[in-house]
Amino acid sequence: MTHLHFVNSHNGQLMIGNFTASELANRFGTPLYVMDEKYIRNQTRMFKASFIHPTLLSEVIYASKAFLTIAMCKLIQEEGLSLDVVSGGELYTAYCAKFDMNRVYFHGNNKSEEELRMAIVYGVSTIVLDNESELELLLPLLTSAQKVLLRVNPGIEAHTHEYIATTKNDSKFGLSTADPATLALIERLIREPLIDFLGLHAHIGSQIFESESFFKEAKTLLNYISEHKLVVRELNLGGGFGVAYTRKDQPLSLPEFLRSLLEHISQTLSSLGLSPMKIMIEPGRSIVANSGTTLYTIGSTKTTINQKNYVFVDGSMADHIRTVLYGAQYTALLANRMSDVCDTQYTVTGKACESGDIIIKETYLPPCTKGDILAVFSTGAYHYTMSSNYNRLPRPAVIFVNDDQVRVVVKRETYQDLIRNDIGA
Numbered sequence: 001m002t003h004l005h006f007v008n009s010h011n012g013q014l015m016i017g018n019f020t021a022s023e024l025a026n027r028f029g030t031p032l033y034v035m036d037e038k039y040i041r042n043q044t045r046m047f048k049a050s051f052i053h054p055t056l057l058s059e060v061i062y063a064s065k066a067f068l069t070i071a072m073c074k075l076i077q078e079e080g081l082s083l084d085v086v087s088g089g090e091l092y093t094a095y096c097a098k099f100d101m102n103r104v105y106f107h108g109n110n111k112s113e114e115e116l117r118m119a120i121v122y123g124v125s126t127i128v129l130d131n132e133s134e135l136e137l138l139l140p141l142l143t144s145a146q147k148v149l150l151r152v153n154p155g156i157e158a159h160t161h162e163y164i165a166t167t168k169n170d171s172k173f174g175l176s177t178a179d180p181a182t183l184a185l186i187e188r189l190i191r192e193p194l195i196d197f198l199g200l201h202a203h204i205g206s207q208i209f210e211s212e213s214f215f216k217e218a219k220t221l222l223n224y225i226s227e228h229k230l231v232v233r234e235l236n237l238g239g240g241f242g243v244a245y246t247r248k249d250q251p252l253s254l255p256e257f258l259r260s261l262l263e264h265i266s267q268t269l270s271s272l273g274l275s276p277m278k279i280m281i282e283p284g285r286s287i288v289a290n291s292g293t294t295l296y297t298i299g300s301t302k303t304t305i306n307q308k309n310y311v312f313v314d315g316s317m318a319d320h321i322r323t324v325l326y327g328a329q330y331t332a333l334l335a336n337r338m339s340d341v342c343d344t345q346y347t348v349t350g351k352a353c354e355s356g357d358i359i360i361k362e363t364y365l366p367p368c369t370k371g372d373i374l375a376v377f378s379t380g381a382y383h384y385t386m387s388s389n390y391n392r393l394p395r396p397a398v399i400f401v402n403d404d405q406v407r408v409v410v411k412r413e414t415y416q417d418l419i420r421n422d423i424g425a
């Protein structure tokens, strides 16, 4: 069987960097989030090297909601990307990692006064406003000019799951370009003395495979800018570039796509007679998803009266929510028996008291036995960040592997951690 392109094995063992996955599982325990640091660095470098154009300024901003820890902030800073944060918590993490605040973009559709204050005190580069009431909250807090982008919604329908599609006209995010009130707000932003209005931001959804959706997004926004003669210095097109979770997924070839996107923008700018502007993108998933593998130890197995086979792992929907939340599909293999024939159909499920606790609905594995190590691939994005303590299950550790180096970047939670905020213990 051919593996996903980023999966390596040697002598029947899954390799992550120069380590066997079994060795990592033994040493750090399971469930374990393993991130291949080299893969993440290569992705950041590919984005930086490909998202360039001779006549346009460009910037790659990592969407930290996909995966954020202090170590990740440091990596992003070292690789020279900027950072998108959407909450006081993400901003605080960046601050504690000493991330250069001149490279931080503060998003969110309902920023609190406290969060906006924090952003101003920390000196974040740009606040991405979602709506007019946020502006009303921001203005009294300003004592000097604040760079601002406005999130708009160009009405592009990208083919993705409803919960991660963000730009239909009635989306909770941003303001529709079809709504005349949006233009009125832009005109107000241009007039406000303490607002340095830089331009527009949009994000059309996540896990998108069609380049056409992004071309359409850019064209629609540039047409809008041209039609209303807006003076715009920056245009942020968001993230959303899809990745492979299974062999059926056909992601865009990013190096070619990114160059062609900028070329398309450059040509559209010329044909509309617009001045060059800085173009930004905000990839999250495409930087980290395929770097991550979750390792689980298999406990029991069982076959129901209808001959359905279950394999139970020592994690759950608490560390892997995407299957139940989005019907997401994943690829899994036995890390300690990579050459064995996958001839038995299983449902992979975990420890949570919930029938929806499904990690993989249907997959083929070799007949599993207690103690086998199950590797679930492409779990580097939106897994650690969306994990919970449901059933008081402690969150797994996160480790970074870089060839023959390995380090813990997030400690495994303990039972003490689970009750640390409980009063009366």
Ligand code: LLP
Binding pocket: 063, 066, 084, 107, 164, 166, 202, 203, 205, 206, 207, 238, 239, 240, 241, 282, 283, 284, 285, 286, 322, 326, 381, 382
């Ligand atoms: N920029 C903005 C404004 C966003 O809202 C997002 C994602 C991104 C960038 C990054 O998108 P990416 O490149 O990672 O697709 N929890 C969901 C994904 C939600 C994405 C929300 N916004 C999931 O697990 O699929």
